[in-house]
Amino acid sequence: MNKPETNVIATYELGKSYGKIQALESVSLNVQRNSIFGFLGPNGAGKTTLMKTLLGLVRPTSGSATIFGYDIVTDSVTIRERIGYLPQQPRFIDYMTARENLLFIARFFFSGREQMLRQRCDEMLALVGLEEKADRSIKGFSGGEKQRLGIAMAQVNYPDLLILDEPASALDPLGRHEVLSIMDRLRKHTTIFYSTHILDDVQRISDTVAILSRGQLVASGPIEQILNGKDGVDYTLAVKGHPELLEARLAALAWVKNVRAIYRDDSTIWHISVSDENAAEAGLLRHILEDKRIVVTEFSRKKYELEEVFMEIVKGGSHGSQD
Amino acid sequence: MVAKIELQRVREWGWLRGFSNLFRKEHQAWWGTRRWWINGLAWTLILGGLVANMLFIPTLTNLASPEEVNAAGGAQSYAIQMGLSVFFEFGVQVVAIGAIILTQDALIDGRISGVTEWVLSKPVARRAYLIAKLIANLLYMSLFLVLLPAMVVYGLLYLHSTEPYPLFPFLTGVGLMLLHLFFYMTLTLMLGAFFNTRAPVLAISMGILLGGGILGSLVKPLLSITPWMLAQIASGAASQTPLPGSLIWPPVVATAVWCVLFVLITLFKFERTEF
Numbered sequence: 001m002n003k004p005e006t007n008v009i010a011t012y013e014l015g016k017s018y019g020k021i022q023a024l025e026s027v028s029l030n031v032q033r034n035s036i037f038g039f040l041g042p043n044g045a046g047k048t049t050l051m052k053t054l055l056g057l058v059r060p061t062s063g064s065a066t067i068f069g070y071d072i073v074t075d076s077v078t079i080r081e082r083i084g085y086l087p088q089q090p091r092f093i094d095y096m097t098a099r100e101n102l103l104f105i106a107r108f109f110f111s112g113r114e115q116m117l118r119q120r121c122d123e124m125l126a127l128v129g130l131e132e133k134a135d136r137s138i139k140g141f142s143g144g145e146k147q148r149l150g151i152a153m154a155q156v157n158y159p160d161l162l163i164l165d166e167p168a169s170a171l172d173p174l175g176r177h178e179v180l181s182i183m184d185r186l187r188k189h190t191t192i193f194y195s196t197h198i199l200d201d202v203q204r205i206s207d208t209v210a211i212l213s214r215g216q217l218v219a220s221g222p223i224e225q226i227l228n229g230k231d232g233v234d235y236t237l238a239v240k241g242h243p244e245l246l247e248a249r250l251a252a253l254a255w256v257k258n259v260r261a262i263y264r265d266d267s268t269i270w271h272i273s274v275s276d277e278n279a280a281e282a283g284l285l286r287h288i289l290e291d292k293r294i295v296v297t298e299f300s301r302k303k304y305e306l307e308e309v310f311m312e313i314v315k316g317g318s319h320g321s322q323d
Numbered sequence: 324m325v326a327k328i329e330l331q332r333v334r335e336w337g338w339l340r341g342f343s344n345l346f347r348k349e350h351q352a353w354w355g356t357r358r359w360w361i362n363g364l365a366w367t368l369i370l371g372g373l374v375a376n377m378l379f380i381p382t383l384t385n386l387a388s389p390e391e392v393n394a395a396g397g398a399q400s401y402a403i404q405m406g407l408s409v410f411f412e413f414g415v416q417v418v419a420i421g422a423i424i425l426t427q428d429a430l431i432d433g434r435i436s437g438v439t440e441w442v443l444s445k446p447v448a449r450r451a452y453l454i455a456k457l458i459a460n461l462l463y464m465s466l467f468l469v470l471l472p473a474m475v476v477y478g479l480l481y482l483h484s485t486e487p488y489p490l491f492p493f494l495t496g497v498g499l500m501l502l503h504l505f506f507y508m509t510l511t512l513m514l515g516a517f518f519n520t521r522a523p524v525l526a527i528s529m530g531i532l533l534g535g536g537i538l539g540s541l542v543k544p545l546l547s548i549t550p551w552m553l554a555q556i557a558s559g560a561a562s563q564t565p566l567p568g569s570l571i572w573p574p575v576v577a578t579a580v581w582c583v584l585f586v587l588i589t590l591f592k593f594e595r596t597e598f
Contacts, residue, residue, distance in 0.1 A: 052598065077447070077448060080446040080447075085444040090441070095351075108333065108447060111334065112330055116330055120330060
């Protein structure tokens, strides 16, 4: 069955249990074409299990999923034809050189003249900057070089979807930078679905994020939405003077959800949560400035760092949308 | 991504998907490494050396009683009988040990190292993965562990008696030796599909091989449904000793059935294995 491919990946209540251990619990998510979908979660959250389930390496115990409209259980080989996968620790045939390993993988997808296959492999080696090490044994490769070669192998069939399991987590800062740069270069050609626990990486290159905790999808959505918060927007306000009446006036506004004040020596810091972003943009500051007994020294929309959001979500809060 | 180079897509489908590439890799694991010449040399030297010892060192024939020599039809015939006995009775067991050692990590190694997971993330049918391993190992183990030493042994027999040894009985013995090898190879492969470590695979396979004789002597009917008699049957067939068909066929057929069964079980298990 070939469904229209609006979503590259679509999972519906996908679950996987090992006896009494629930590794994945009703995970429903959609990954749109040409997005870089960062899949976040602490160690043991179920990220690798989800990826392996999508690849047909692990069988789901409940729910279903499609990739390119094909069922992950019944059409796994057809799906894998269009996927590139980089495991958490890339593996190679150790008695082969880098080029031989690439050729080995390329032959799962392509047949025909050896020269053409070699040309394709050379392209991939150039993409990851390993042309000069093409004929060296894998044994002498550093972690970063192995990771880059792994990406070249995952990309050798020009996949429509790249699934990368922790592509940069085991690397030093330079190696991480190289891998993220390659991912960035590939974004215009393919959809990238990758897992990580390095929040800086996600914030740097992802456009969509999902957070998995204890096998459950606790948040997902565009990164801006996740960073802004699910239930609205927060503002930070610093005032001097006599703000006693202000709190009551703000709390009375229909779109203000919560007002929290932190008193300092000569000023007060307010955290104002609003449910209607447009109304707040148009009216919040105006309402505040109407109070002549205060002086506004700072007013800004609160910018969350992903780490802050992640910690809050994993500990029980919620941001973004649950698909 | 728009491909810069237009390549032809692989046309294998169904359970064959990925087979030719996987077989090429298994082929390279034998011929592209030291494996081929180490095995070729080692087994030929071990088995050929032992047979040469029996054929060309008269001291061993001299140790036999005159009755034994006469019963065999003279010193030369006795030496040939001893040579065949060493090759088929002792050789069958030694070759089975070799098959167990070479097969024990055929599936486990890839699973532990993550190579299997990596390969199966490509458009590869699991059956193709397994069948490529099975065929390549059957082919090259047969060649290096049995056929090559058998050719050398046949040559030694020719050198010893200066006339060709009857080919059919010898080939029958070699065929039974191959069947014995297939049994332990498929058994070990199957165990590798069930266990994640080498120790139980080795222990069970070796236990069946080495303990079989003892168990068979205690429970005679077992000899009819296991390969434990194959060494004696191979030796008897090669040395043209008349053996009743009722003694020969049951273990031969049973061993062949076991081999097929082991392969089917391995396929069934491997299809359901999660990585």
